[in-house]
Amino acid sequence: MSKPIWIKHAAQLATLASEGKGPRSKEAMSELGLIEDGSMWIEEGMIKAVGTTNEFEERYADRVNEAEVVDATDHLVTPGLVDPHTHVVYGGSREREFEMRLEGASYMDIMNAGGGIHATTRMTREALEEELIEQTTLRLDSFLAHGVTTVEGKSGYGMNLETELKQLRVMKKLQEQHAIDLVPTFMGAHAVPAEYKGREDEFVDQLINEMLPVVAEEKLAEFNDVFCEKGVFTPEQTERILDAGKRFGLIPKIHADEIESYGGAELAAKIGSISAEHLLKASDAGIKAMAKAGTIACLLPATALYLREEAAAGRKMIDEGVAVAISTDCNPGSSPTTSMPLVMNLACISMRLTPAEALTAATYNAACAIKREEKVGSLEVGKQADIVLWNVKNYQELQYLFGVNHVKAVWKKGVKVV
Numbered sequence: 001m002s003k004p005i006w007i008k009h010a011a012q013l014a015t016l017a018s019e020g021k022g023p024r025s026k027e028a029m030s031e032l033g034l035i036e037d038g039s040m041w042i043e044e045g046m047i048k049a050v051g052t053t054n055e056f057e058e059r060y061a062d063r064v065n066e067a068e069v070v071d072a073t074d075h076l077v078t079p080g081l082v083d084p085h086t087h088v089v090y091g092g093s094r095e096r097e098f099e100m101r102l103e104g105a106s107y108m109d110i111m112n113a114g115g116g117i118h119a120t121t122r123m124t125r126e127a128l129e130e131e132l133i134e135q136t137t138l139r140l141d142s143f144l145a146h147g148v149t150t151v152e153g154k155s156g157y158g159m160n161l162e163t164e165l166k167q168l169r170v171m172k173k174l175q176e177q178h179a180i181d182l183v184p185t186f187m188g189a190h191a192v193p194a195e196y197k198g199r200e201d202e203f204v205d206q207l208i209n210e211m212l213p214v215v216a217e218e219k220l221a222e223f224n225d226v227f228c229e230k231g232v233f234t235p236e237q238t239e240r241i242l243d244a245g246k247r248f249g250l251i252p253k254i255h256a257d258e259i260e261s262y263g264g265a266e267l268a269a270k271i272g273s274i275s276a277e278h279l280l281k282a283s284d285a286g287i288k289a290m291a292k293a294g295t296i297a298c299l300l301p302a303t304a305l306y307l308r309e310e311a312a313a314g315r316k317m318i319d320e321g322v323a324v325a326i327s328t329d330c331n332p333g334s335s336p337t338t339s340m341p342l343v344m345n346l347a348c349i350s351m352r353l354t355p356a357e358a359l360t361a362a363t364y365n366a367a368c369a370i371k372r373e374e375k376v377g378s379l380e381v382g383k384q385a386d387i388v389l390w391n392v393k394n395y396q397e398l399q400y401l402f403g404v405n406h407v408k409a410v411w412k413k414g415v416k417v418v
Ligand code: NIG
Pocket: 087, 116, 117, 120, 227, 255, 258, 303, 329, 331, 332, 333, 334, 335
C-alpha cells in the first residue's frame, strides 16, 4: 500500500468543484471553487479530502507521520488538464506541408492534391503497430509534461478496416501501458480515401456496414466522429454515419464548420451530438441551436492559429449560453502540438475567454465532452487524484505568462509522473 499524500499550503487550489452538475455554461464557467492556503489528502489514487490547511491540521493531526507531505506554498494547484479532441495516433510527419502553406498553398488545396490527411493515411497504413506505439508514447509523454492527464484520441488515418482497427488497438494497448487515460473515438469518416474518389456514398456504405460493426463488436471506441465539411462529408452523409454509430452505442461528435459554414453546428444540435468541434465558421443560428440543445462547443484555437485563420467565436458562444471546452486537436497537419497550457493562453488571447473560463474549458467542461466528468476534471472527494502543481501563484498568472510550460509536478491516479 502506498503512502497517503498531503498537498498542503497551496497558494490557490482551483477545485472546479461541480457536484456532478454537468457541462458549465455562462457564469458557471467562471466558478473555479477556489480555496486559499488549500490542502488535499490523497489515498489509493483517489482524492479523500479537499479543504483549507487550517482544517487539515486538526483533521489529520494523528496521521501526519504516515503521509508524504508536499509543500505547495506559493503554487497554484489544479485538476489534471483534459484534452477532449486529438488525432494523437499517426505515422510519419508533414513538415514540408507547413512550408508549402507558408508559401501560399491552402490546407484544402494540399489535401485535394493527395497530401494532408491522405498523406498521413498512407504513412499510417504503412507503419507497424509497434512503430505507432513508439511514436504515440512520445506524444503522450509530452502531454503529461504539459499537465494533461486524460486524452481523447481518434482513429481516421486508416479509412480502411485494417488500419482503423490498428489505430484503435494501439490506443487500447497504450491505455494499458501509459499513465495517461486515453478515450477512443472512431473517425473512419475523416476523409474519403483516394481509392473511393467519386464514389463517396459507397465509402459511407462500407463504413456503416463493414467498419462500424467490427469496431463496436471489439469495443474499441466510445465515440463516433465525422469531418462534416464541403468537399469531405455532407451533412446528410454525416447524419447517416452518426445514426448508424448510435445503433452500436457510439456517441456522436462532429468536426463542424471548420473551413466553411456548412450547417455542422445546426446538425450537431439536431442529432444530440455530445459536442461539435472547431466551429470557426459556425452560423449564429447554429450557435443558438447548440445553446438550446446543450451541445458542448469544443474549440481548437491552436488549429486556427496554425492555419492562420480567425479563431472561433468563443466569447460569443459563452455569452449565448454554449458550454465551451478547448483542446489541442493534436495532429500532424493543422495542429502539431501537445500543449494544453498554450491552448488555454490562446483561448484567452484569440477567443477572449477569461482566465477562469479557459481553465474550466480545459478541465471540467473538457471532461464533460468525453463523458469523464464523474472521474476527472475537478478536485472533489471520490475522484481520481489527477493533479497538477504549477510554477505560478494563481490561475490568472497561468494564462498571463503565456507560451511557457509552468508545470512543476503532475500526479496521475495519485502517482507522481512528472
Ligand atoms: O481536426 N479537420 C480535420 N481533421 C484534423 C486535421 C487532420 C490532419 O490535417 O491530419 C483537424 O484539424
